[in-house]
Amino acid sequence: MLSLVKLVKGAIALNWRQLLLGALSLAIFVSAWQMYSWYLNANVSGYAAYVPYPGEVAEAFVDSFVTPAGTDGLVMSDHIIASLKRIFMGFVIALSIAVPAGLLMGSYITAEGLGMPIVEIFRPIPPLAWIPLFLVVLGYLKGPAAIVFLGIFFPILFNVILGVKRVDPILIDAAKTLGSKKRHLFLKVVLPYTTPYLMTGIKVGLGIGWMCIVAAEMVGKYGGGVGFYIWDRSDIGQWDYVFAGIAMIAILGILTTGVASQVERRLYAWMGMK
Amino acid sequence: MDGHEVDIRMEALLKVFKEETREIVALKEFSLDVGDGEFVCLLGPSGCGKTTVLRIVAGLETKSGGRVTVSGVEVEGAGSNRGVVFQEFALFPWRTVRKNIEFGLEVKKIPPHEREAVSSTFIDLVNLEGFENAHPHQLSGGMKQRVGIARALANDPAVLLMDEPFGALDAQTRNLMQKELLRIWSATRKTILFVTHSVDEAVFLADRIVVMTARPGKVKRIIPVALPRPRERTSSEFISIRGEVLEELDAEFAKTMMREMTDASVQHKA
Amino acid sequence: MPKKNFATALILATVLLVAGVATYVVLEQRGGDDENAVYYVVEAPSNMKGVLAANHIDGYIAWEPFVSDAVVDGVGKVIEWSGEIVPDHPCCVVAVYNSFASDSEGQDMSARFLKAHMTATDWINQAMDDSDSADYALLVDIAVEFTERNESVVEEALEHMKFHYAMDASFTTALENFTDMYMELGLIAEGKLADGGYSNVSDFIDKYIDGSYMAAAASIEPSETILNPDSPIRLGFLKGDIHQLAQAVGKSDAVLENGKSIFEEYGLNVENAIGAPFSNGGAVMDAFAGGYVDIGYLGSPPAILKHLNAEVRTSIVAQVNSEGSAIVVHADSGITSLSQLAGKTIAHPGTSSIQFLLLKAALQWEGLELKLKT
Numbered sequence: 001m002l003s004l005v006k007l008v009k010g011a012i013a014l015n016w017r018q019l020l021l022g023a024l025s026l027a028i029f030v031s032a033w034q035m036y037s038w039y040l041n042a043n044v045s046g047y048a049a050y051v052p053y054p055g056e057v058a059e060a061f062v063d064s065f066v067t068p069a070g071t072d073g074l075v076m077s078d079h080i081i082a083s084l085k086r087i088f089m090g091f092v093i094a095l096s097i098a099v100p101a102g103l104l105m106g107s108y109i110t111a112e113g114l115g116m117p118i119v120e121i122f123r124p125i126p127p128l129a130w131i132p133l134f135l136v137v138l139g140y141l142k143g144p145a146a147i148v149f150l151g152i153f154f155p156i157l158f159n160v161i162l163g164v165k166r167v168d169p170i171l172i173d174a175a176k177t178l179g180s181k182k183r184h185l186f187l188k189v190v191l192p193y194t195t196p197y198l199m200t201g202i203k204v205g206l207g208i209g210w211m212c213i214v215a216a217e218m219v220g221k222y223g224g225g226v227g228f229y230i231w232d233r234s235d236i237g238q239w240d241y242v243f244a245g246i247a248m249i250a251i252l253g254i255l256t257t258g259v260a261s262q263v264e265r266r267l268y269a270w271m272g273m274k
Numbered sequence: 275m276d277g278h279e280v281d282i283r284m285e286a287l288l289k290v291f292k293e294e295t296r297e298i299v300a301l302k303e304f305s306l307d308v309g310d311g312e313f314v315c316l317l318g319p320s321g322c323g324k325t326t327v328l329r330i331v332a333g334l335e336t337k338s339g340g341r342v343t344v345s346g347v348e349v350e351g352a353g354s355n356r357g358v359v360f361q362e363f364a365l366f367p368w369r370t371v372r373k374n375i376e377f378g379l380e381v382k383k384i385p386p387h388e389r390e391a392v393s394s395t396f397i398d399l400v401n402l403e404g405f406e407n408a409h410p411h412q413l414s415g416g417m418k419q420r421v422g423i424a425r426a427l428a429n430d431p432a433v434l435l436m437d438e439p440f441g442a443l444d445a446q447t448r449n450l451m452q453k454e455l456l457r458i459w460s461a462t463r464k465t466i467l468f469v470t471h472s473v474d475e476a477v478f479l480a481d482r483i484v485v486m487t488a489r490p491g492k493v494k495r496i497i498p499v500a501l502p503r504p505r506e507r508t509s510s511e512f513i514s515i516r517g518e519v520l521e522e523l524d525a526e527f528a529k530t531m532m533r534e535m536t537d538a539s540v541q542h543k544a
Numbered sequence: 545m546p547k548k549n550f551a552t553a554l555i556l557a558t559v560l561l562v563a564g565v566a567t568y569v570v571l572e573q574r575g576g577d578d579e580n581a582v583y584y585v586v587e588a589p590s591n592m593k594g595v596l597a598a599n600h601i602d603g604y605i606a607w608e609p610f611v612s613d614a615v616v617d618g619v620g621k622v623i624e625w626s627g628e629i630v631p632d633h634p635c636c637v638v639a640v641y642n643s644f645a646s647d648s649e650g651q652d653m654s655a656r657f658l659k660a661h662m663t664a665t666d667w668i669n670q671a672m673d674d675s676d677s678a679d680y681a682l683l684v685d686i687a688v689e690f691t692e693r694n695e696s697v698v699e700e701a702l703e704h705m706k707f708h709y710a711m712d713a714s715f716t717t718a719l720e721n722f723t724d725m726y727m728e729l730g731l732i733a734e735g736k737l738a739d740g741g742y743s744n745v746s747d748f749i750d751k752y753i754d755g756s757y758m759a760a761a762a763s764i765e766p767s768e769t770i771l772n773p774d775s776p777i778r779l780g781f782l783k784g785d786i787h788q789l790a791q792a793v794g795k796s797d798a799v800l801e802n803g804k805s806i807f808e809e810y811g812l813n814v815e816n817a818i819g820a821p822f823s824n825g826g827a828v829m830d831a832f833a834g835g836y837v838d839i840g841y842l843g844s845p846p847a848i849l850k851h852l853n854a855e856v857r858t859s860i861v862a863q864v865n866s867e868g869s870a871i872v873v874h875a876d877s878g879i880t881s882l883s884q885l886a887g888k889t890i891a892h893p894g895t896s897s898i899q900f901l902l903l904k905a906a907l908q909w910e911g912l913e914l915k916l917k918t
Contacts, residue, residue: 046641046643046832046833046834046835046856046857047833047834047854048855049833049853049854049855049856050830050833050854067730069730070726070728070729070730070731071729071731071895071900071916072915072916073915073916074916132591135591135595136591136594136595136598136600137598139595139598139600140585140600140917168364170360170362170364171364171366173332173334173352173358173360173364174358174360174364174365174366174425175366175377175381176333176334176351176352177332177333177334177352177353177354177356177357177358177426177435178354178357178377178378178381178425178426178429179352179353179354179378179381179382179429180381181381184381188366188377188380188381189366192366192368193368195368221585221586221587221894222585222586222917223585223916223917224916228586231586232586232894232895234826234830235824235826235846235894235895235896236731236826236849236850236853236895236896237826237829237849237850237852237853237854237856237896238731238853238854239853239854270368270409271367271368271409272367272368272409272410272411272412
C-alpha cells in the first residue's frame with residue numbers, strides 16, 4: 001500500500017532547480033494576470049469585472065470553502081464530493097466493462113473483429129457530444145456518469161488491448177514449458193503483464209474524465225459539482241468565484257493524474273517493466 | 275550411445291515455414307538420438323534450424339513431418355517433462371526470484387510449504403542465496419540465467435533444453451556459467467540438449483557435438499568429445515577437437531554465405 | 545496459487561461490481577428525505593418538457609411558450625401561474641448598454657428603438673383584442689416562426705402574459721424587491737451597491753431605470769431613410785422566448801402596409817447580435833460586457849445581478865412584459881397545489897432567472913425550503 005506521504009515526497013524529490021523554475025513560471029503567470037486586470041480596470045473595460053485580480057480570486061477561493069452559497073447552501077467541498085461521486089461512478093463502470101472487453105479483444109481475433117468496428121465508430125465522437133441525448137434519456141445522474149464513462153472507457157480499453165498484445169511471446173513460451181494450461185497463461189502471464197498498461201489507461205482516462213464531468217455538470221445542472229458551481233456563479237456574475245472554481249478543477253485534475261502517474265510509475269518499477 | 279538408454283529420439287524431422295511467396299524448408303530428414311543423462315550440443319551456421327529442432331522438441335513449434343519422442347512418449351505440445359532455458363532468460367518481471375522458480379510448481383498445485391522447500395533447494399544449487407526476494411530487473415545477466423536454469427530444473431523435467439542460454443552474456447560470465455552448468459548437470463544428471471553457435475562452448479561442455487548442415491538442416495556429422503572434465507581449453511586435445519569441429523562448420527558457413535549472396539542478388543535484380 | 549490467483553480476480557471483480565452498484569443506488573435516490581424541502585435541478589427551458597416526459601423531474605418552472613408546449617402536448621399541467629404567485633410581476637425589460645448611448649447619436653438611436661418597441665407592443669395588444677382578425681393571424685405566424693412551436697402552443701401561450709412597456713411605480717417597487725431578495729440570499733454582496741456608487745437599493749433602482757428614452761420616443765417621427773445603414777444596432781434577445789415577441793414583430797416586414805419593418809419605419813438598421821438568440825438573460829449581459837450587443841431584451845433579474853456583481857453598465861429603458869411563467873407538473877400527477885411539492889424535484893432555468901426567485905418566494909410562503917438535489 002502506497003502512503004500519501006510517500007507520494008508527496010516523491011513529487012518533491014524533483015531537484016531544486018526544477019522547483020525554482022516552477023515557482024518562477026507561476027510567478028510570471030500571476031504577474032501577467034495581475035497586469036492584465038490592472039489594464040482592463042484602467043481602461044474602464046466593459047468586462048474588467050470578468051477578469052478579477054489574483055488576490056480577489058484567492059479570497060473567493062478561501063471563502064468558497066467557508067461561506068455556504070445563498071442559493072444552495074453548499075460550500076466548495078460539497079461540490080468536490082459531488083463531482084468525485086460522478087467520476088467514481090463512471091470510472092467503476094468503465095473499468096468493469098473495459099477491462100474484460102480489452103482482455104477479450106486483445107486475446108481473440110474474433111472478439112477484436114467483432115468489437116473493433118463498434119469501438120472505431122464511437123471512439124472519435126467526443127463524449128460531450130452525447131450530453132443533450134444522455135441527459136434526457138438517462139437522466140441527471142446516469143447522464144453525466146455516462147459521459148464520464150465514455151471519456152474513461154476508451155483509454156482503458158485501448159491500453160488493455162495494447163498490454164495483452166505486447167505480452168512478450170517468450171514469456172508465454174516459458175509458461176507453456178513450465179506446464180501452463182490456457183487458463184494459467186491468462187491468469188499468470190497475460191493478466192499481470194497487462195496491469196501497468198491498465199494503470200496507464202486509468203491515468204489518461206481520469207484526466208479526460210475530469211474534463212467530461214465539468215462539462216457535463218455545466219449542461220446537466222443537477223446535484224452540484226464543481227462544473228455546476230462554475231456555471232451557477234457565472235450565471236449571477238460572481239467572476240471571482242468562477243475563477244476559484246476553475247482553479248479548484250485545475251488542482252483536482254493535477255492531484256488525480258499526479259497520484260495516478262505516481263502509482264503508475266511505481267507499478268512499472270515494481271513489476272520491473274520499462 | 276555409450277550404453278545409455280535413449281531419452282530424446284528425433285526421427286526424420288521435417289519443418290517447412292510458409293512465407294507469403296515461398297516455402298522455406300528449414301529441416302529435412304533430421305534424425306538424432308540423445309541418451310539419458312547425456313549432454314549434446316547442437317552446432318551449426320546461423321539459420322540452419324538448430325533452434326527449430328529445440329523448439330520442436332520443447333513442443334513450442336509444430337513439425338511438418340517426422341517423429342519426436344521423449345522418454346518414449348510422443349511429443350504433443352509443450353509439457354513440464356521438458357524444461358527450457360531461453361537465451362532471453364524469459365523471466366517473469368513481476369515475480370521475485372523465488373516466485374519465478376516456483377512458477378511450474380504453482381501450476382502443478384504443489385502446496386506452498388513444499389514449493390518453498392523445492393525452490394530453496396534450487397536457489398542453493400544455482401548459488402542465489404540472498405536474492406530470493408529480488409526482482410529480475412535487479413539482477414545481472416548471469417544471475418538471471420541462474421534463475422532461468424533453477425526455474426526449469428525445479429519442475430523436475432526429464433530433459434533440459436537450452437537455447438543459446440549464455441549467448442547474451444559477456445565472455446567472462448559466460449565461462450563462469452559454463453562451469454556452473456557442468457556442476458549443476460553433474461549434480462542433477464539431466465539429459466541436456468544445448469544449442470549454441472560457439473564451437474569453444476560446445477567442445478567445453480558436450481559429450482557429443484552434432485554439427486548441422488546449412489539449410490535445410492540435417493545432421494552433418496556427430497563428433498564425440500571424449501575428454502575428461504574439467505576440460506582445459508589450452509590442452510592440445512581440446513584444440514585439436516576444436517579444429518575438427520571448425521573445419522566441418524566452415525564448409526557449411528561457406529554454403530550459407532553463398533546462398534545469402536545469391537538471395538541478395540536475386541532480390542536486387544527483382 | 546492458481547486458486548488464490550483466480551480468487552483474487554474474483555474478489556476484485558466482485559468488489560468492483562458491488563462498489564458500482566452501491567454508488568449507483570446511493571446516487572440514484574430521487575430527492576431527499578427532508579419533508580419540508582422541495583429539491584431543484586437547473587435545466588434549459590427548451591429541455592424541460594423532454595426531461596419531465598422522461599420522468600427525471602416531477603415538475604418545472606419556465607417561461608412561455610415552454611409552459612403551454614407541455615400542456616398542449618398533454619405532458620404537463622399548470623399548478624400555479626406566476627401571476628398567481630406575484631400578480632403583475634414584471635418580467636422582461638429592454639436594456640441599453642451605457643457606452644452605446646453615451647453620445648447624442650446613440651441616444652437618438654435608443655429613442656428610435658424604443659419608439660419601435662412601443663409601436664410593436666401596441667400592435668401586439670391591438671391584434672390580440674380580436675382573435676378573428678387578420679392581424680391576430682399574422683401575430684401567430686410571427687410567433688410560430690420565432691418560437692418554433694406550433695400554432696396551438698403559441699395561441700395558448702399568448703393568453704398567459706401581458707405585453708406593455710410603461711415603467712410605473714409598481715415596476716420600480718418590484719425591481720427593488722428582486723434586489724432585496726438577492727441581497728438577503730447573499731447573491732449580491734453588500735459592498736456591491738457602494739462599488740456601483742449607489743447609497744441603497746431604491747437609489748440603485750432609481751438610477752438603473754432610465755425613463756428619458758421613452759420620453760424622447762414620444763416625439764420620434766417615421767424616417768424616410770435608414771439613419772444607420774453602416775452601423776446597425778446589434779440586438780440581443782433570448783431564444784424562442786415569446787415574452788420578447790415585440791422585437792420579432794419589430795423586424796417583420798408584414799406588419800406595416802408599406803412593406804417596411806417597424807424598425808425600418810423609424811430609420812433603424814437592426815441586426816441580430818453575434819451569439820443571438822441567447823440562452824438566458826445572463827448571457828445577454830455577458831455579451832453587453834464583451835461589446836457585442838447594443839440593445840437587449842432580457843429578464844430584469846439577470847439585468848440587476850450582473851449590473852451589480854459584474855459591473856455590466858446598462859440602463860433599463862422599458863418594460864417588455866409581465867407574468868407569463870408557470871409551475872408545471874406531470875399531467876397525470878395528483879399534485880394540484882404548491883404544498884404538495886414537498887419532497888419533489890423541480891427544474892428551474894438558473895439562479896439568475898426570475899423563475900428561480902418566484903419559485904423560491906412561492907415555496908417560502910408555503911413554509912417549504914428550496915434545496916439543491918444531491
